[in-house]
Amino acid sequence: MRINRVFEALSHPVRRQILTLLKAGPMSAGDLANQFELTKPTLSVHFGKLREAELVAVERRGTSLIYHLNMSILEEALGGLLGAKDQTP
Amino acid sequence: MRINRVFEALSHPVRRQILTLLKAGPMSAGDLANQFELTKPTLSVHFGKLREAELVAVERRGTSLIYHLNMSILEEALGGLLGAKDQTP
DNA sequence: ACTCTAATTAGATAATTTTCTAAATATGAG
DNA sequence: CTCATATTTAGAAAATTATCTAATTAGAGT
Numbered sequence: 001m002r003i004n005r006v007f008e009a010l011s012h013p014v015r016r017q018i019l020t021l022l023k024a025g026p027m028s029a030g031d032l033a034n035q036f037e038l039t040k041p042t043l044s045v046h047f048g049k050l051r052e053a054e055l056v057a058v059e060r061r062g063t064s065l066i067y068h069l070n071m072s073i074l075e076e077a078l079g080g081l082l083g084a085k086d087q088t089p
Numbered sequence: 090m091r092i093n094r095v096f097e098a099l100s101h102p103v104r105r106q107i108l109t110l111l112k113a114g115p116m117s118a119g120d121l122a123n124q125f126e127l128t129k130p131t132l133s134v135h136f137g138k139l140r141e142a143e144l145v146a147v148e149r150r151g152t153s154l155i156y157h158l159n160m161s162i163l164e165e166a167l168g169g170l171l172g173a174k175d176q177t178p
Numbered sequence: 179a180c181t182c183t184a185a186t187t188a189g190a191t192a193a194t195t196t197t198c199t200a201a202a203t204a205t206g207a208g
Numbered sequence: 209c210t211c212a213t214a215t216t217t218a219g220a221a222a223a224t225t226a227t228c229t230a231a232t233t234a235g236a237g238t
Contacts, residue, residue, distance in 0.1 A: 004102055011100030012196085013093055016170065029215060042197050044216050063205045063214045071171075078167040081105065082160075101226085118185055131227050133186050152184045152235050 001054065006077040009053035014038070015046050019055060022069035029065045090143065095166040098142035103127070104135050108144060111158035118154045 033043040122132040
């Protein structure tokens with residue numbers, strides 16, 4: 001896990017909102033993009049950063065790409081900062 | 090707590106390293122700055138962002154400023170992302 | 179008051195990130 | 209194969225962030 005990429009990905013409010021939306025369940029790129037007042041290419045770049053950080057995984061269904069939240073990377077990254085010695089929650 | 094400021098503060102590797110150093114205990118601005126190959130003014134800007142996010146608190150002792158880690162803000166912010174599905178940061 | 183040390187603030191520039199429009203890619207339907 | 213839909217990639221401009229040097233503020237001691 002590239003911790004730098006994870007925290008860099010978490011630094012933008014739009015990307016954190018994407019993760020929050022995905023907590024309710026998987027969603028297509030288009031459906032996610034429609035939740036924001038930004039263009040689809042812009043959202044696509046945000047998706048790319050979340051993918052690079054492995055905070056989301058993607059699966060193709062027909063012409064759509066379905067994004068899934070990857071909770072474990074979040075837990076690892078955030079847990080890493082909270083406890084260097086006491087890693088157990 | 091301004092969640093945006095917290096995550097923005099956490100996005101830079103130098104600032105995360107500062108927090109890690111402070112886990113061992115409080116430290117002066119100068120001692121912290123000496124751990125990096127950056128100028129003191131640059132580190133001072135990083136300290137400022139950590140202060141704004143309330144991830145650290147500062148106390149004056151003589152001519153020195155002593156920085157302390159504020160663990161609870163870290164827990165709140167990170168817990169917020171991991172936590173309930175209806176949470177909107 | 180003067181000086182020394184510690185740290186921050188100001189101002190400028192460099193580097194990075196975000197966003198857009200236009201073009202390209204991938205998939206399924208006819 | 210062609211067309212339409214869904215999404216990403218490319219390239220450029222705008223906005224933000226990081227960094228430096230120089231100047232400033234703050235406290236302690238002489």
